[in-house]
Amino acid sequence: MLLEFDEQEGLIRDRSLIDPNHVVAEDRIVGRDRQLQEVTKMLRVALGDNRPPNLFLYGPSGTGKSLITKAVCKNISRICESRDIRFGTVEVNCQDIDTLGVGVYELACRAADEAGVEVEVPKHGVATKEKWDELFRIVNENFDSVVFVLDELDMLVGRRDKQEPAFSRLLYQLSRAGANDELTAYLSVVAISNDTKMMESVGSRALSSFTPEDVHFDDYDANQLQAILRRRRDAFHEDVLDDDVIPLAAAFAAQTHGDARKAIDLMRVAGELAERQGDERVREQHVRAAQDKVEKNRVLEVVRGISQQKKLCLYATAAVAEQTEDGTARSTTGYKVYQFLTESIDADQYHQETYVNKMKEMTTYSLVDFERRSHGPSSGMFLEFQFGERPATILETLREDSRIEVAASDEVQSVVTAQLRNET
Known part of the structure; x- marks a missing residue:
């Protein structure tokens, strides 16, 4: 049965293009010219072996915050490599991190992965300070410049008995290390949040040392979502998408705060449903069925x-x-x-x-x-x-x-x- 399915020519040609987490080329990023330009201008100083400023990217989910950060850092890394500058991007999604200690260890692991080395302290049984020391050791020994991308940072609340949330203490330690002599490498932080008021919960010490440049991301409208999907329609084989597939997927996503991830997910699920049913084209009914499935899956994931x-x-x-x-x-x-x-x-x-x-x-x-x-x-x-x-x-x-x-x-x-x- 597996071989029979393998021999069938599906409707989807390149699944990576309809993966919401895939980092696409800049020419596929639509409706975010201002934000792309701002982030590029501020992070590009790493090309001259200088420290980029800290950034705070905020706005609703699925509006391009993570995508643009990853795309810009990817391009910077490629150019730095040609200039013999050791540039690294250490990205962590804070949604599933429950304490500051776990967060610091996760950063050390991601930095070690980026550098191709091993973390030399255990995850449990050591003080958080030892994890900080290990993180800074990895950065100092392997990078000239590093950008820490802290996605969904507001979710890292930490222990409730603390006076300030864990994300505030994380920002303080990272930004202070970048300004003091603890690091020889240049360090900057890109904090990403769906919560526009997150900075109000940051403690005064952290705020004075972090001092980010703000970049706001607003909702995509239906036309922008259509443009995003059209730039990815070559994920499918030629002439398999009905004309109303992209407008309908964009309209559904526009109803829920203009979430581009949802629009891309809808097109992917619609294509997969059409393939499983053995249909020759992706049609409106596949998008409607995908809408029901995507909505329920998302809600299920949250309410569990x-x-x-x-x-x-x-x-x-x-x-x-x-x-x-x-x-x-x-x-x-x-x-x-x-x-x-x-x-x-x-x-x-x-x-x-x-x-x-x-x-x-x-x-x-x-x-x-x-x-x-x-x-x-x-x-x-x-x-x-x-x-x-x-x-x-x-x-x-x-x-x-x-x-x-x-x-x-x-x-x-x-x-x-x-x-x-x-x-x-």
Whole structure:
């Protein structure tokens, strides 16, 4: 069977072009001319064997922050090599790093990989200072200039008993080492975050030593997303994409904050679905099927890792949003549904302030966003939540949790209807 499939000519010619994490050539980067120019101008000083400034790249997920950083560093590395300058890029995604010590060790490992050497301290059983010393040893011995790319840096919170988050302490140590005599190599940091307010949580000491240049990335619109996909259509064999495939994939991605990763993922999944079904072309129905699959996969990935209480808060709020015309949910209404939900499954019930805080935390997963609103003197202030994915998809996914499934969906729906009637 494997050989039979191997002999079939598929629809996809180059899968790397429809991999959202693949670093494409500069001529395939669309709609980010200003940001590409700014990052290039600031990092290019490494070509003269000088220290580039620290950067803070911020904006919604999938708007080109990581892509542009990687593309620019890749070009700098190629030119530096021809000039006998030892330039390195040490990239770490902080999403799955839980403490400062683990973060420093991960940086040491990535620096060692880049240099082709071994890390000489263990991951566990040594003080964080020893890990810092090892990181700086690797950098000093193997590089003239190095750029640390800290992706999703705001996710590195660390231990809750610390006065400032771990990402603040990481920035302080890296930027201070770059300014002092601990390093002979030039060191600069590119901090990347979806959270536009991340720098407000950085401690004063770290802020004064880090002092980054800011580069803002805004949402892609549907036209820009179409241009991005057209630059990658040669991932497919000639004349296998229907004309409406790219506009539809771009339109779906534009609905969720203009996420280019989602647009590229949609085109990839649509192509794979068409291949599996033995179709000769990628059509509109494949994109629509891919949209359902990508949405559900993304939500599944997120909700698997969140606590039971966050699931209950998210379910209650999504149940409200599903029944409103604009797909939004007031925090006051969501909390009433949350109360009913916790009572019906006999779960612990938190105060409204805790419910609101847990929903705010969900913004870090790009599932929801919120605005502070008031609909007149009689309504008071409340938060209005907007969902990045269809509320129905979130509800369907959450109901795969056996404890939430106990709550009858029609009863929850009735409570939502009654509460929405009370709003007016």
